[in-house]
Amino acid sequence: MKRTLSVLVENRPGVLTRVAGLFSRRGYNIDSLAVGRTENPSISRMTIVVDGDEQIIEQVCKQLNKLIDVIKLSDITDDPHVGRELMLIKVNAEPAVRGEIMQIVDIFRARIVDIARNSLIIEATGDADKIDALENSLRPFGIREVVRTGKIAMLRGARTKGMEASGDGTGV
Amino acid sequence: METKKLTGSEIIIKALQAEGVDTVFGIPGGAVLPLYHELAVASIRHILTRHEQAAAHAAEGYARASGKPGVCIATSGPGATNLVTGIANAYMDSIPIIAITGQVGLAMIGRDSFQEADITGITMPVTKANYLVKSIRDLAATIHEAFYVATTGRPGPVLIDIPKDITTQRAAFHYPPRLRLPGYRSRVEPHALQVAQAAAAIQAAEKPLLFIGGGVITSGAHEEVRQLAEEQDIPVIMSMMGKGAFPETHPLFAGMVGMHGTAAANYAVCETDLIIGVGVRFDDRVTGKIEAFAPRAKIIHIDIDAAEIGKVVPAHIPIVADARQALQALLARLPEKRERPAWRQRIRRWQEEHPLRYDECGLKPQYVIEELYRLTRGRAIISTDVGQHQMWAVQYYPVDRPRAFLSSCGLGTMGFGVPAAMGAAVARPDETVVAITGDGSFQMNIQELATLSHYRIPVKIILLNNGYLGMVRQWQEFFFDRRYAYSELAGNPDFVKVAEAYRLPARLVAAREEVVPALQEALETDGPFLVDILIDREENVFPMVPPGGTLNKMVTGGRQE
Numbered sequence: 071m072k073r074t075l076s077v078l079v080e081n082r083p084g085v086l087t088r089v090a091g092l093f094s095r096r097g098y099n100i101d102s103l104a105v106g107r108t109e110n111p112s113i114s115r116m117t118i119v120v121d122g123d124e125q126i127i128e129q130v131c132k133q134l135n136k137l138i139d140v141i142k143l144s145d146i147t148d149d150p151h152v153g154r155e156l157m158l159i160k161v162n163a164e165p166a167v168r169g170e171i172m173q174i175v176d177i178f179r180a181r182i183v184d185i186a187r188n189s190l191i192i193e194a195t196g197d198a199d200k201i202d203a204l205e206n207s208l209r210p211f212g213i214r215e216v217v218r219t220g221k222i223a224m225l226r227g228a229r230t231k232g233m234e235a236s237g238d239g240t241g242v
Numbered sequence: 243m244e245t246k247k248l249t250g251s252e253i254i255i256k257a258l259q260a261e262g263v264d265t266v267f268g269i270p271g272g273a274v275l276p277l278y279h280e281l282a283v284a285s286i287r288h289i290l291t292r293h294e295q296a297a298a299h300a301a302e303g304y305a306r307a308s309g310k311p312g313v314c315i316a317t318s319g320p321g322a323t324n325l326v327t328g329i330a331n332a333y334m335d336s337i338p339i340i341a342i343t344g345q346v347g348l349a350m351i352g353r354d355s356f357q358e359a360d361i362t363g364i365t366m367p368v369t370k371a372n373y374l375v376k377s378i379r380d381l382a383a384t385i386h387e388a389f390y391v392a393t394t395g396r397p398g399p400v401l402i403d404i405p406k407d408i409t410t411q412r413a414a415f416h417y418p419p420r421l422r423l424p425g426y427r428s429r430v431e432p433h434a435l436q437v438a439q440a441a442a443a444i445q446a447a448e449k450p451l452l453f454i455g456g457g458v459i460t461s462g463a464h465e466e467v468r469q470l471a472e473e474q475d476i477p478v479i480m481s482m483m484g485k486g487a488f489p490e491t492h493p494l495f496a497g498m499v500g501m502h503g504t505a506a507a508n509y510a511v512c513e514t515d516l517i518i519g520v521g522v523r524f525d526d527r528v529t530g531k532i533e534a535f536a537p538r539a540k541i542i543h544i545d546i547d548a549a550e551i552g553k554v555v556p557a558h559i560p561i562v563a564d565a566r567q568a569l570q571a572l573l574a575r576l577p578e579k580r581e582r583p584a585w586r587q588r589i590r591r592w593q594e595e596h597p598l599r600y601d602e603c604g605l606k607p608q609y610v611i612e613e614l615y616r617l618t619r620g621r622a623i624i625s626t627d628v629g630q631h632q633m634w635a636v637q638y639y640p641v642d643r644p645r646a647f648l649s650s651c652g653l654g655t656m657g658f659g660v661p662a663a664m665g666a667a668v669a670r671p672d673e674t675v676v677a678i679t680g681d682g683s684f685q686m687n688i689q690e691l692a693t694l695s696h697y698r699i700p701v702k703i704i705l706l707n708n709g710y711l712g713m714v715r716q717w718q719e720f721f722f723d724r725r726y727a728y729s730e731l732a733g734n735p736d737f738v739k740v741a742e743a744y745r746l747p748a749r750l751v752a753a754r755e756e757v758v759p760a761l762q763e764a765l766e767t768d769g770p771f772l773v774d775i776l777i778d779r780e781e782n783v784f785p786m787v788p789p790g791g792t793l794n795k796m797v798t799g800g801r802q803e
């Protein structure tokens with residue numbers, strides 16, 4: 071079972087290591103992890119796709135929540151959300167097959183962003199299924215290199231996964 | 243008005259004082275020289291251990307015995323890495339210690355500088371939090387945050403790595419600085435509905451069991467545990483970390499559960515219809531085979547750490563809260579009295595039919611500990627190392643109050659016993675502190691005899707000397723065809739002479755009748771003392787649930803029960 075976790079973290083040094091370290095130490099499988107800063111530069115958001123049964127996912131969430139740099143964590147898998155991934159893919163493209171490749175690129179609403187003598191770089195965004203499908207369609211031509219960002223996600227509608235924190239230390 | 247600026251070293255000391263620290267354990271070195279320069283003239287007592295691992299264990303012993311966080315200091319590189327085992331030990335047993343390490347100067351970090359080690363990277367998985375201070379302006383706030391995080395919620399070790407140049411720069415000092423921890427929540431109120439469900443389950447239960455652990459001691463919930471047990475007539479079992487959280491001499495006490503627990507406690511787990519787990523984490527030494535653990539029972543699990551709920555066993559009624567608060571809420575919802583004579587008697591019968599026992603001929607370790615118990619009237623603070631002697635200490639030295647039994651439980655670190663006793667003796671100078679150790683474990687921090695001797699720290703070391711890594715030998719005897727692969731400690735020194743070389747009084751005991759006089763002498767002599775006791779070499783720890791086995795299938799003296 072794949073779950074998508076949206077995690078707000080403090081932008082402190084080492085926070086990515088802490089999150090990644092937790093996964094390896096406890097033997098959880100990360101499918102993908104994407105991180106970048108939010109509208110507030112001192113806070114970053116990680117979108118983590120994790121694979122595991124219900125008990126493992128529960129542990130992942132609880133253990134992540136214990137990290138002091140983790141401000142808020144939500145499992146948004148079951149909430150309506152837009153999930154996107156960006157892929158750059160370099161395929162063999164002898165002049166004879168370029169037309170065919172361009173058709174595939176059109177169907178997937180991807181773009182060609184670089185052309186060399188015998189290869190092309192294609193850029194595509196979409197959900198994981200679409201990206202996988204595009205990759206599969208291009209495979210017969212010979213894939214030289216794939217770079218994928220991992221999924222990022224945002225809830226649909228006006229709702230946000232807010233930054234309201236519930237932690238200690240507003241006083242003292 | 244202009245505030246006077248202080249150096250980083252002065253700030254560290256002022257902050258430690260503001261946090262109530264009176265003693266630190268450590269060893270100086272290049273990166274902490276400026277700090278030590280100030281420490282030498284500060285009111286804080288510094289105890290120079292002979293190995294940084296011992297400084298960390300001593301800080302832990304101090305914390306366990308006093309309830310206050312313990313502090314250890316080491317220099318960068320090897321000093322810091324030497325702390326790691328001690329930090330990991332505190333992490334596994336959820337004990338608050340603060341480790342302060344020197345680091346190479348800010349500009350030198352990341353260049354493989356002399357004595358540079360990435361100690362925050364190394365200790366990330368074994369600290370509750372750790373910090374590399376990158377600006378003198380953050381120093382005081384970081385120290386405050388470190389103490390706060392170490393001691394609140396589920397406690398644990400916190401490391402602060404401080405580059406050398408920061409200890410000589412200057413900044414204004416305000417204390418306590420404002421805490422800002424948006425991602426850290428240490429207080430959770432017990433959920434009223436779950437408390438109500440728990441109360442109903444307790445009333446409905448016919449054979450309930452209170453299972454208490456380290457969290458009860460952390461929380462200071464021992465009085466509440468006792469009240470709940472007595473008012474509701476509920477027998478009590480404990481984990482090893484729970485030793486002292488309920489008086490072991492109490493009629494409702496059924497024993498320690500698990501691998502080397504009592505038959506009564508283990509049978510009770512197999513029959514109970516309700517386990518009230520308080521501050522326990524259902525370790526595999528406790529549960530044995532998980533599918534067969536408490537097969538008939540509902541489980542109420544009270545723990546401050548939400549991640550413990552459902553980690554090992556499913557909890558039917560989880561209560562995420564501080565143990566003391568949760569028990570108070572629970573007590574308020576329960577009727578005043580309840581009797582469960584049949585269940586109580588059933589447990590009593592198991593206790594009578596399967597008492598702890600040993601063959602009394604020869605010089606038996608169990609006998610030594612029984613005599614120690616008698617001579618100290620059960621009032622000593624006991625620290626142990628790891629191995630058979632540890633289990634005999636658990637089994638034959640009942641403890642009636644919290645913070646009086648200190649043992650490396652989760653990590654099982656040989657070498658813990660003597661330095662932890664040292665920390666405890668420093669924290670509680672009014673108490674008798676005894677370290678029960680083995681010949682293997684003792685040699686892992688034997689250099690601390692120098693510390694004990696120099697500061698005259700009155701730790702009584704009882705060395706149960708079997709010439710073996712005894713616990714390993716026992717496993718080889720039971721599970722590896724008696725092939726004692728590298729578990730004999732041939733080449734042991736004359737421990738009495740070793741102690742004497744450190745100017746510590748010591749006595750050798752080679753016969754049963756010498757035990758009591760030697761123990762008496764140790765207890766009556768001021769200051770530290772070593773008693774080296776040549777116990778029966780191949781004595782085993784019973785009962786024993788083989789690893790991964792079912793709790794009611796114990797091996798007792800070679801027989802299956």
Ligand SMILES: Cc1cc2nc3c(=O)[nH]c(=O)nc-3n(C[C@H](O)[C@H](O)[C@H](O)COP(=O)(O)OP(=O)(O)OC[C@H]3O[C@@H](n4cnc5c(N)ncnc54)[C@H](O)[C@@H]3O)c2cc1C
Nearest residue numbers: 455456457461481482483500501502521523565651652654
């Ligand atoms: C050789 C050897 C043999 C051993 N054999 C046994 C054995 O037979 N039986 C046995 O029991 N152990 C045995 N142990 C120890 C065992 O490995 C575990 O360390 C021990 O069982 C854990 O105890 P605990 O469950 O009380 O957890 P602890 O490690 O003490 O954890 C405390 C729990 O309480 C929670 N907590 C902390 N603070 C609070 C609070 N304020 N309020 C509520 N909850 C809180 C924590 O989140 C945690 O879940 C053995 C160890 C060794 C080295």
Ligand SMILES: Cc1ncc(C[n+]2csc(CCOP(=O)(O)OP(=O)(O)O)c2C)c(N)n1
Nearest residue numbers: 629630631654656680681682683711712713
């Ligand atoms: C640092 C460390 N190394 C190895 C072990 C594995 N181990 C567990 S018990 C034990 C033997 C302990 O020997 P000793 O201290 O003499 O105690 P005894 O069992 O003989 O009473 C060993 C080697 C350990 N727990 N800790």
Ligand SMILES: [Mg+2]
Nearest residue numbers: 680681710712
């Ligand atoms: Mg031994």
